[in-house]
Amino acid sequence: MKTFGDVHRHLIKFEIRPSVQRTAVMGYLMNHATHPTVDEIYVALNPEIPTLSKTTVYNTLNLLVEKGAVQMLTIDDKNARYDADTSKHAHFYCRCCGKVYDIFNVKAEMYRLPAMPEFKVDTVEISYYGTCKSCLGH
């Protein structure tokens, strides 16, 4: 569980002025590795900050991504997903329940870029699609 101080320091590190709203969004992402959508973040924080608007959640997430504090995932074509863990790991998307799972046991080598002199690569995204165990049970 990341404390308020942890979140605050994290924002400062990425040169982001910590407002109440920004700290709440960043904190939510740091404490919930569920790769939430904009709406999920908004709904979760609204009770805590009743004046919060969805526009601010959008503004904040765009800023966090721009500054490199969080990663945006394009794994789900319906909604953007956000991940506070910017270390190298892959994701699994369950087509049945829509959940996004972390996959840490991919070889580090996966992220070593192939020789591509014609491109300057800054990000690699590895995504698996299928059905998760709990959905297979039904």
Added chain:
Amino acid sequence: MKTFGDVHRHLIKFEIRPSVQRTAVMGYLMNHATHPTVDEIYVALNPEIPTLSKTTVYNTLNLLVEKGAVQMLTIDDKNARYDADTSKHAHFYCRCCGKVYDIFNVKAEMYRLPAMPEFKVDTVEISYYGTCKSCLGH
């Protein structure tokens, strides 16, 4: 250059009844490895089939994906992209010009799935992001 017959046979193979519109969309994808968006396909085919509607392009692409004849790419968070090449290869997205390039020289190993007993994986998508050579020139 794939002929009308090639496209026709391809549709039949995937159990898709070949209408004029479906053949045109599938043919466009087979002959243009540019990972086009729905709108690009629509605009390209409209002169040829003036009565074509964007709804039909959407319907057709959804059907082609469902039947496994083409792959949908989620690499671009703004628009869905489509690829008639369903063989194992990665993609590079240029943040500057928005073009999507094929990357064939990734190790086949990249597509060998890590041990994941809790998931039934059917698709792997490997995406690189950055800037392409022609954009770097400026």
Added chain:
DNA sequence: CTTTGTGCAAATTCTTTGCACCAAA
């Protein structure tokens, strides 16, 4: 005839923009 496909218009959903007000340095 009966099922399937097409295409228009409208609806829905996700995201961004313009602008006025509020808060912080």
Added chain:
DNA sequence: TTTGGTGCAAAGAATTTGCACAAAG
């Protein structure tokens, strides 16, 4: 007191849906 942040309402863009008509088996 000036700059930056928030949030409402409206706009914009991508995609889906409902439905009538057309085409194919």
